[in-house]
Amino acid sequence: MRNLLFLMAMLFWSFYNSPNIFAQDIHFSSIHASPVHLNPAMTGMFNGGNTRFIGISRSQWNTFTNGFKTISGSIDTKLLHAGSDAFFGGGLQLFTDKAGDLDFKSTFVGGSMSFVKGLSRKSNNYIALGVQAAYYGNSFDQTKMVGFDEETSILFGDVASNINYFDLSVGVGWYYTFNDDNYYYLGASMFHINTPNVSFFDTFNSNQSQANLPGHNLFRKLTIHGGANLRMADNITIQPSFIFFDQGPHREINAGSYFKIQKQKRHRRQTQEYAFYFGAWVRFYQEANYSGIDAVIPSIRADFNNTTISLSFDVNISDLRVVSAGAGGPELSVIKVLGSSNPSRKKSRVKCPGF
Template structure:
């Protein structure tokens, strides 16, 4: 006999399975999208105050319903000035890992990136950046956990029966490429405010996307538009607004929100040593995402939680996923370090 709780869990799992099937054309994504800049747009590499940046994001989603998503991102970037002018280049690496579902669908990306920042002004920070990213994607599944209609007989499910999926491969590899452009600048009194706007074209080579060696099945190109503005409200507080809109095949996603930041303490050089931020993001027709972030010195960490507001909210009981991010930005202290540059790409 199926109990009420088991029945609800079965229904929830069934609804989730349908959502996974209908979302098969979409890329992996994070609610803390601002902590995975290369996944937004490869030209956003190097848009920070420092010589190098290391960022990581981990997402654990849908465990309230079933074992669905565990996603991790790690990116590292280093900026290098060109000559005696204000131009820069950035080299970086984006790694992405995801594991989902009962069959353990595992996806791994290893994507080197390169970005060129062209200075447009000698009076203030103003840059046009062009970025490229490309590398290897590998996907795998656990065939021992795959069940099909062929394994059901008159007596019910029989795991000893063949699945009938003779063409199904447990893994495959493919190549991926993306390109993006962005503009960033400072504005306002004493150039205390900053902003950027950018556009990216992902999967421009249309990588294959099939475990059946069917080359006609490709990953849809994705177009992403991004914008961010940071206002200095006074000497101790600021407001940051960021948003992304993406289109991939028949699917669209819009996410955006704000972070209010307050400087809690300063060092002897009057640089803020602790900054506390809090805010709210909205993934349109999907989730509300409260965020809290703390920065101390060169290190920062943020925690967020998705509150589901989509059609799955009944099955998920409003639960979504936790995300935890960690970021370190540092200086190399060489003669051409961004630390000593009045003008450098930053946000």
């Protein structure tokens, strides 16, 4: 197992240090509202059932510009149990994102696979490996290029209104559970291993070398994330978490915590748990020549009947607040976990962390 961990670390390091060029991904403020988008190793990593549905709607900076509008949906499941302490997971994710005066649109369809395996006989220490293959489509409305220099096509050549490309990503995760109420988890993922070409330029003027143009390959993105669930009292739990992004010249850290108040209720001889959360995260950023705090993100959440609903709002506190009036934008997510009547699946001892 040590050799496996060492191999994964070396793979991440080699992918990360290879040269690549410009671009940056979309992301969500609610750190674990879209686990498969965060790390393919988290595919199928949930409790309370065998299939998880997730829907997310996010808008940003619409108060002062034609900002981002993102809709995402995913489904993941435990495909196959490999003994009592391991399983294979599979998932499918889709999202569409639209922004800007040219209606720049990104569409994503991805499939992911994971393998979760226990590392101890006590079934409290686990490692997860995951891979994701995806197909992207980017487009913009050329009819809205009013006022742009007509010589743009002479300089750069023909500009396509849409492009499509394949993308490959990997992830690894680890978690340790003391009991149902206390556990830790840590993960890392590397996206865009193949650094796909995302340029809209089909041809180039003979007087302009392609090598002198801005880079048009997508940066590889390193993501490191982690957190814990710590029971403080009978009905009080804290859930600190963080996420770190590194993509080209862009670095970002989100850190904060939920405070969870939970209550149990007997219904038809079964115990049902209801929970309410409130908390906040702070988003730090670092660019090539400047850094600072971009936003504070308050969030509320409710759990009931294997359903999770969360709402967060980005409050800009950086210089951007001058034009945004502090209103970054809202994000709403809904998660539903469905159970299974298959008795063989209930024999698994795998206990996943809750996010």
